[in-house]
Amino acid sequence: MTDKGVVIIGAGQAGFSAASKLRDLGHGGPITLIGNEPAPPYQRPPLSKAYLLGEMARERLFLRPPGFYAERDITLLTGCTATEIRREARQVVLSDGNALPYRRLLLATGARPRLLPGADLDGVLVMRSLADADRLAQACQPGLRLLVVGGGYIGLEAAASAVKLGLRVTLIEAAPRILNRVAAPQTSDYFRDLHLSRGVDLREGVGLAHLTGAGGRVTGAVLTDGSELPADLVVAGIGVLPNIELAQAAGLTCENGISTDEYCRTADPAIFAAGDCTSFPWRGGRIRLESVGNAIDQAEVAAANMLGAGQVYQAKPWFWSDQFDVKLQIAGLSGAHDRVVTRLGAGPARSHWYFDGDRLQAVDAMNDPRVFMVAKRVLERGGPVDAALVADPASDLRALLAG
Numbered sequence: 305m306t307d308k309g310v311v312i313i314g315a316g317q318a319g320f321s322a323a324s325k326l327r328d329l330g331h332g333g334p335i336t337l338i339g340n341e342p343a344p345p346y347q348r349p350p351l352s353k354a355y356l357l358g359e360m361a362r363e364r365l366f367l368r369p370p371g372f373y374a375e376r377d378i379t380l381l382t383g384c385t386a387t388e389i390r391r392e393a394r395q396v397v398l399s400d401g402n403a404l405p406y407r408r409l410l411l412a413t414g415a416r417p418r419l420l421p422g423a424d425l426d427g428v429l430v431m432r433s434l435a436d437a438d439r440l441a442q443a444c445q446p447g448l449r450l451l452v453v454g455g456g457y458i459g460l461e462a463a464a465s466a467v468k469l470g471l472r473v474t475l476i477e478a479a480p481r482i483l484n485r486v487a488a489p490q491t492s493d494y495f496r497d498l499h500l501s502r503g504v505d506l507r508e509g510v511g512l513a514h515l516t517g518a519g520g521r522v523t524g525a526v527l528t529d530g531s532e533l534p535a536d537l538v539v540a541g542i543g544v545l546p547n548i549e550l551a552q553a554a555g556l557t558c559e560n561g562i563s564t565d566e567y568c569r570t571a572d573p574a575i576f577a578a579g580d581c582t583s584f585p586w587r588g589g590r591i592r593l594e595s596v597g598n599a600i601d602q603a604e605v606a607a608a609n610m611l612g613a614g615q616v617y618q619a620k621p622w623f624w625s626d627q628f629d630v631k632l633q634i635a636g637l638s639g640a641h642d643r644v645v646t647r648l649g650a651g652p653a654r655s656h657w658y659f660d661g662d663r664l665q666a667v668d669a670m671n672d673p674r675v676f677m678v679a680k681r682v683l684e685r686g687g688p689v690d691a692a693l694v695a696d697p698a699s700d701l702r703a704l705l706a707g
């Protein structure tokens with residue numbers, strides 16, 4: 305590696321993980337981590353959970369204390385945007401006009417929230433960054449009426465946190481059911497019941513027609529069924545768009561994200577990509593994952609491969625979500641399945657096991673960390689899984705790991 309070193313665009317989970325891993329692997333050359341947010345790298349999951357609830361201090365969000373970067377000789381440029389990649393010259397142009405040379409470049413630009421029409425009205429908020437969370441936390445005053453648009457994990461978590469903070473919450477989902485894109489009807493049912501029991505006015509199969517406002521501030525919404533809803537605040541949880549524009553402008557292939565091969569390499573062998581911005585090969589197709597686990601694992605493989613390791617990235621998807629007093633942990637990807645087997649645990653614990661034939665694809669474990677741990681191991685091991693044993697609440701799941 306020459307002294308041109310490694311440049312990483314995006315100081316989020318993936319960018320941070322790659323920078324750390326490069327040093328762990330003994331890379332002695334320069335590492336520059338470029339982030340357009342003012343804060344050093346931080347974790348996003350608590351933003352819609354403990355941080356929004358005021359249960360987690362700001363300092364605890366940061367992935368490492370500020371001194372870490374100097375100690376590990378990582379140049380962290382915050383509040384700085386990469387505006388252009390010059391592939392021929394192997395340079396990244398920065399918003400301050402400087403051009404940084406690289407020998408290897410990692411794109412870890414993440415994703416940004418999709419915006420609602422009317423997003424420019426005051427009181428219409430999104431939930432992606434620390435600044436977004438601070439805005440929402442400040443706006444969340446008890447008694448206010450909050451409309452959450454979108455029944456995915458971010459929307460459901462925002463709704464749960466807002467109820468705990470004393471707001472009156474309505475959540476609308478245009479699809480026939482919440483979590484429609486990511487989970488089986490059984491899991492949707494579980495979370496619908498949970499939210500309804502805690503007072504969320506949850507409406508499915510109804511979307512947003514348009515927002516209403518007065519004096520530049522949101523006052524409510526008209527829904528696709530013609531009903532009108534007053535609201536003091538609106539949170540959009542309608543998904544994200546991968547930040548691919550830099551890569552596209554540089555002529556790199558993008559397909560639902562910056563396309564990489566199994567080595568986390570883009571169409572340019574000097575440029576790698578990792579995290580939410582990336583689509584990668586998966587079982588004959590391509591997928592893009594939005595999870596901390598993927599951001600870390602992919603970034604670490606990319607780091608190793610930037611140093612010439614030749615490691616294949618084998619995604620082991622896992623995810624979690626906290627809503628009210630339920631911790632959902634997901635192992636695997638539920639995409640291709642032909643049936644779902646329910647296993648009842650103690651009290652509110654329950655898990656949904658997604659099968660394709662006798663192969664386990666994924667498990668949603670609600671308040672059942674033991675099931676999650678076993679499921680992860682079963683999925684890693686592969687092979688047929690006895691669905692009857694899974695369905696029997698008295699069975700010992702460790703039997704699935706034997707043999």
Ligand SMILES: Cc1cc2nc3c(=O)[nH]c(=O)nc-3n(C[C@H](O)[C@H](O)[C@H](O)COP(=O)(O)OP(=O)(O)OC[C@H]3O[C@@H](n4cnc5c(N)ncnc54)[C@H](O)[C@@H]3O)c2cc1C
Binds near residue numbers: 314319581624
């Ligand atoms: C509220 C919330 C809750 C979540 N909860 C969970 C959870 O419970 N479990 C889970 O697994 N995942 C969760 N996620 C998802 C998880 O946080 C993401 O998958 C993860 O942060 C992805 O990391 P990343 O580094 O790819 O992208 P990001 O974290 O988005 O980081 C990318 C960074 O790059 C910056 N950037 C983009 N373009 C440029 C540029 N040109 N120049 C400089 N900087 C640039 C961006 O501003 C951003 O700071 C949650 C996400 C959110 C928003």
